[in-house]
Amino acid sequence: MSEARFQPGDRVRVRKADVPGHLRTPWYIRGHEGEVERICGFFANPEELAYNRHGLPKRALYRVRFQQRKVWPDYDGPAGDTIDVEIYEHWLDKA
Amino acid sequence: MCTHHHHDHDHDHDHVHPTRPELDGPLTYHQRLEIAVRELLIEKGIVTADEVRRAIEAMDARTPAQGARIVAHAWADPAYKKKLIEEPREAVLELGVDPGVTKLVVVENTDKIHNLVVCTLCSCYPRSILGLPPDWYKSRAYRSRAVREPRKVMSEFGLEIPDDVGVRVHDSTADMRCLVLPKRPKGTEGWSEEKLASIVTRDTMIGVAEARIP
Numbered sequence: 629m630s631e632a633r634f635q636p637g638d639r640v641r642v643r644k645a646d647v648p649g650h651l652r653t654p655w656y657i658r659g660h661e662g663e664v665e666r667i668c669g670f671f672a673n674p675e676e677l678a679y680n681r682h683g684l685p686k687r688a689l690y691r692v693r694f695q696q697r698k699v700w701p702d703y704d705g706p707a708g709d710t711i712d713v714e715i716y717e718h719w720l721d722k723a
Numbered sequence: 724m725c726t727h728h729h730h731d732h733d734h735d736h737d738h739v740h741p742t743r744p745e746l747d748g749p750l751t752y753h754q755r756l757e758i759a760v761r762e763l764l765i766e767k768g769i770v771t772a773d774e775v776r777r778a779i780e781a782m783d784a785r786t787p788a789q790g791a792r793i794v795a796h797a798w799a800d801p802a803y804k805k806k807l808i809e810e811p812r813e814a815v816l817e818l819g820v821d822p823g824v825t826k827l828v829v830v831e832n833t834d835k836i837h838n839l840v841v842c843t844l845c846s847c848y849p850r851s852i853l854g855l856p857p858d859w860y861k862s863r864a865y866r867s868r869a870v871r872e873p874r875k876v877m878s879e880f881g882l883e884i885p886d887d888v889g890v891r892v893h894d895s896t897a898d899m900r901c902l903v904l905p906k907r908p909k910g911t912e913g914w915s916e917e918k919l920a921s922i923v924t925r926d927t928m929i930g931v932a933e934a935r936i937p
Contacts, residue, residue, distance in 0.1 A: 705886075
């Protein structure tokens with residue numbers, strides 16, 4: 629298990645990838661920039677587990693916070709509204 | 724399960740009651756698969772039929788009352804509330820609730836923040852704490868709209884969040900399970916934990932309702 633690449637407060641961008649398989653990164657959040665809210669820990673990669681592989685090495689999982697108005701251009705709530713999504717490290721780049 | 728229409732009232736049977744649709748239609752692929760795997764596991768002596776039954780019974784015994792007890796204790800004891808947010812697993816174990824493999828995240832509603840939980844990818848839910856999720860939680864409508872227009876969705880549940888309160892949606896997409904710690908209503912000072920727990924409903928712990936005095 630390696631160290632987490634990002635720390636709470638870091639700006640990150642979700643990879644805008646379209647790859648086949650069992651993914652835990654929702655489509656709507658790909659390509660968006662947010663801020664690491666916390667490191668959830670290290671988990672076997674669910675994209676591998678889904679195909680009966682061991683999913684190792686474990687991957688860092690983060691909760692990343694996004695501004696709703698940036699995620700949905702027509703969002704009609706206040707500017708402070710946010711959405712937290714759990715994202716694995718291999719889906720994140722430094723923003 | 725028996726789905727026959729039972730009459731527990733007296734009247735003449737000169738009219739037809741609509742009956743609920745039978746639930747024992749042809750088995751789906753995954754139902755057949757489950758039965759096959761279960762029977763093999765039992766045949767090979769890996770699990771017993773009674774163990775399978777007990778596991779189902781234990782899952783069905785989990786209800787939102789467990790979560791209500793946890794929330795009520797957090798309301799009554801600020802040190803416990805802090806622990807529940809910082810070390811949720813240890814905190815719920817302390818109350819005799821086994822979170823199982825669930826990695827719990829507890830998010831607190833305040834005067835400035837209201838939290839709402841959804842799983843857009845499937846139906847991730849803190850089952851080990853609250854039991855099985857309501858059907859609407861698993862519906863496509865809730866899953867797609869709770870992230871996109873959470874205030875509208877909550878207003879359809881009868882909950883209006885003022886503009887000066889931020890709405891924080893939590894999409895449980897991976898390994899964590901979210902539990903909302905609702906706000907303790909004013910006027911509940913001095914209440915026993917049992918009485919406090921009685922106003923903590925399932926929906927308040929998902930975020931589509933606020934705890935209030937009935």
